[in-house]
Amino acid sequence: xxxxxxxxxxxxxxxxxxxxxxxxxxxxxxxxxxxxxxxxxxxxxxxxxxxxxxxxxxxxxxxxxxxxxxxxxxxxxxxxxxxxxxxxxxxxxxxxxxxxxxxxxxxxxxxxxx
Amino acid sequence: xxxxxxxxxxxxxxxxxxxxxxxxxxxxxxxxxxxxxxxxxxxxxxxxxxxxxxxxxxxxxxxxxxxxxxxxxxxxxxxxxxxxxxxxxxxxxxxxxxxxxxxxxxxxxxxxxxxx
Numbered sequence: 001x002x003x004x005x006x007x008x009x010x011x012x013x014x015x016x017x018x019x020x021x022x023x024x025x026x027x028x029x030x031x032x033x034x035x036x037x038x039x040x041x042x043x044x045x046x047x048x049x050x051x052x053x054x055x056x057x058x059x060x061x062x063x064x065x066x067x068x069x070x071x072x073x074x075x076x077x078x079x080x081x082x083x084x085x086x087x088x089x090x091x092x093x094x095x096x097x098x099x100x101x102x103x104x105x106x107x108x109x110x111x112x113x114x
Numbered sequence: 115x116x117x118x119x120x121x122x123x124x125x126x127x128x129x130x131x132x133x134x135x136x137x138x139x140x141x142x143x144x145x146x147x148x149x150x151x152x153x154x155x156x157x158x159x160x161x162x163x164x165x166x167x168x169x170x171x172x173x174x175x176x177x178x179x180x181x182x183x184x185x186x187x188x189x190x191x192x193x194x195x196x197x198x199x200x201x202x203x204x205x206x207x208x209x210x211x212x213x214x215x216x217x218x219x220x221x222x223x224x225x226x227x228x229x230x
Binding site: 033042058100102106 | 118120123147149151156157158159160161164166205207209216217218220221222223
């Protein structure tokens with residue numbers, strides 16, 4: 001089974017802190033994604049990566065950056081956390097070269113910025 | 115631009131009955147894929163079912179089936195014989211194009227409650 005692991009289920013941070021959200025997948029998937037989920041808005045794509053050291057902006061990249069130094073790990077970085085970044089963050093991965101291209105998700109990280 | 119619309123913020127169904135969750139989509143690309151995910155209160159998104167735009171038959175996976183009406187641009191999820199464990203948030207999503215790794219666009223979600 002595909003396993004996508006997010007390092008924290010719950011995080012509480014202060015405004016202005018630098019925050020790292022970590023995601024690891026164990027299926028050798030090329031593609032990895034970071035979403036944020038807010039009530040009534042569904043999931044919105046922040047950043048994604050098709051390969052190591054490659055990244056592409058999604059719909060809402062402002063205030064975020066990402067890092068993919070190894071194939072299995074994709075990190076989301078909040079350079080200076082703000083209260084409007086309080087949200088649920090979901091990481092996903094998928095493989096290249098298959099028709100369905102299903103994205104598999106981690107359990108999510110609920111981040112509160114105070 | 116691609117768009118997914120789920121017009122039912124909340125739905126209620128009695129245990130053992132069938133329920134249909136609505137999803138409409140908008141894209142001008144002839145090649146696309148439609149997905150349904152389930153999100154229980156625990157938070158993890160669980161893949162349920164997939165329909166490709168060129169698939170001739172409606173997709174089915176156990177108690178889940180996808181009512182795909184291409185001309186109407188709808189991809190409704192039908193859950194038969196509802197169970198209490200089906201209570202969750204359900205998301206419809208679309209991938210446009212044939213490029214593997216393409217991003218998904220999600221709808222707003224429908225909260226399903228199954229009553230005993």
